[in-house]
Amino acid sequence: MMPERRAFLINSIRNLGLAASGGMVWSVFVEEGKSAPFILRPPGALPEAKFIASCIKCGMCVEACPYDALTLAEPGDNKPVGTPYFIPRTNPCYMCKDIPCVPVCPSGALDASLVSKKDLNGETRLNIDLAKMGLAVIDRETCVAYAGIQCDACYRACPLIDKAITVEYTRLERTGKHAILAPVVHSSACTGCGLCEKACVTKKASIFILPREKVMGESDMSYIKGWDAQDEERLREAPEEVTTKTPRSSKNPVDYLNQEEF
Amino acid sequence: MKKYKYLIARRLTQSAILFLFFAGNASGWQVLKGNLSSAKAFDLIPLSDPFAALQITSTGTLLAWNAVIGAVIIFLIYAIAGGRLFCGWVCPVNMVTDLANRLRDVFIGDAALRSWEIKRGIRYWVTGLSLILSALLGVAAFEWISPIGTLHRGIIYGIGLGWAFVAAVFFFDLFAVKNGFCGHVCPLGGFYALTGRFGFLRVGYDKDKCTLCMKCLDICPEKQVLYMVGQQSGAVVSGECINCGRCIEVCRDNALRFSNIYSKKFS
Structure with missing residues (x-):
């Protein structure tokens, strides 16, 4: 009996060892493939980590897109394989009102509730203006409008004109008699559709979409704009009481007065 | 002809399913949309790969109902039918490995090139490992490297460098292990072997x-x-x-x- 048990044990150990070494190579491969920090997802996509966990790679969003803007990442694209993305410069999101790519998602990786809002009758409706696919960023050094040349291609292309992109007028000091009509992006309204990037006239786009978490900062509760009703809303999420804990704060202040060296 | 009736029927089924998916994407046919990971039949019935759904679930993600219902439907179909019906009649990799094994038999032969001996039970380890790695890495681990997914997505949407995955399977079966991938390693095969046990x-x-x-x-x-x-x-x-x-x-x-x-x- 003993040799059999021995063989079984050795076999189990060998299998476990094989599984462990195979699993490690496999893990490294997957971990490498997971990191595509600048990928842009369809509207209504969950945050990236959750998105790649829940996307089942069926491509139904890709098929639903009437503009063929979405692509499934292929091996060699250096993106999480089989997941949908778009490249605004070549094919931006045209922000369809009925957002056909989102309701077809079977797995919930594209979540309709992230791009829906209650209308006046209390019915929940899809609203593409709520999409947060990315954020337009302007390179002021190469943008010709910032150089004083009249160009408003991105401003005119923006589906949320005067909300997501506005034009700010300043005096062009170089000539002394002209104006700079500078496009400015507002993160509260920008959906990251990329129509501006597509429209940009410079050789390489001077306005381009990046994932929001890559380009946006975040201020904590210490800095709430009291004059801004929307920012004031953040106070609702604030905890009742904020206390700072340090090694010293665990002691009672009165004890300090009773200390010998005082 | 009788000698090949099932073989012909299988090739027709495999190709027809891929063609319907391809036409669903290219021409908007409603018969089958999506791919073998998840699909919708006749714009009505959700279908999902139960093993993919299981991997996604083990990442700690709650799948939407559509994918869950689809996975249950597919699971029941194969559980009731029995055997690895998916592997023999649906999976496109079967065509690749069958070709490799046929070439191996005709041109090489077991006498000239003995197959490496590896245990067929390995697949169940890989099935288990897929679920464990999915939980550890936070993504469906086998879907990430699956030559099956690469091939059917590739045929429907474009394959990129995915040919390398498929070629790897082909050469593995041709030169290393006879029936190597489908018969020894594939975790989806392991999953369906367990599924179809009582069909x-x-x-x-x-x-x-x-x-x-x-x-x-x-x-x-x-x-x-x-x-x-x-x-x-x-x-x-x-x-x-x-x-x-x-x-x-x-x-x-x-x-x-x-x-x-x-x-x-x-x-």
Whole structure:
């Protein structure tokens, strides 16, 4: 009996060892493939980590897109394989009102509730203006409008004109008699559709979409704009009481007065 | 022709499913949309790969109802049908590995190039490992590297460098291990072997008719499931049988046939 048990044990150990070494190579491969920090997802996509966990790679969003803007990442694209993305410069999101790519998602990786809002009758409706696919960023050094040349291609292309992109007028000091009509992006309204990037006239786009978490900062509760009703809303999420804990704060202040060296 | 009826039927089924998916994407046909990971049939019935759904669930993600219902439907279909019906009749990689194995038989032969011996039970380890790694890495681990996904997505949407995955499987089967990928390693095959264990459609064997020519064992990609040939009458029990029916086709004694193991006629 003993040799059999021995063989079984050795076999189990060998299998476990094989599984462990195979699993490690496999893990490294997957971990490498997971990191595509600048990928842009369809509207209504969950945050990236959750998105790649829940996307089942069926491509139904890709098929639903009437503009063929979405692509499934292929091996060699250096993106999480089989997941949908778009490249605004070549094919931006045209922000369809009925957002056909989102309701077809079977797995919930594209979540309709992230791009829906209650209308006046209390019915929940899809609203593409709520999409947060990315954020337009302007390179002021190469943008010709910032150089004083009249160009408003991105401003005119923006589906949320005067909300997501506005034009700010300043005096062009170089000539002394002209104006700079500078496009400015507002993160509260920008959906990251990329129509501006597509429209940009410079050789390489001077306005381009990046994932929001890559380009946006975040201020904590210490800095709430009291004059801004929307920012004031953040106070609702604030905890009742904020206390700072340090090694010293665990002691009672009165004890300090009773200390010998005082 | 009778000698190849199941083979032809299988190739037609495999190609038709891929074609319908392809047409669903390219021309908007409504019969099948999506791909083998998740699909919608007739714009109504959700279908999902239950193993992919299981991996996604083990990442700690709650799948939407559509994918869950679809996974249950597909799971029930294969559980009721029995064997690895998916592997033999649906999976596109079957065509690749069948070609590799055919070439191996015709041009190389086992005498010239002995197959490496690896255990067929490895697939269950890989099945388990897929779920463990999914939980650890936070993404469906096998879907990430699956040559099956790469191939059917590739055919429907464009394959990129995915040919390398498929070629790797092809050469592995051609030069290293006979029936290597589908018959030893593939975790989806392992999953479906467990799924189809108690289904009704199995290959039945009649010892009285058998003349022990052993052609069935020569052709079978999962030889261990035909353990009863020459021993006793009965049906294939193992879920590892892919129900390809090649053994039935090559048998000149009508000793093998597809049967319903739960019917009274069958004993």
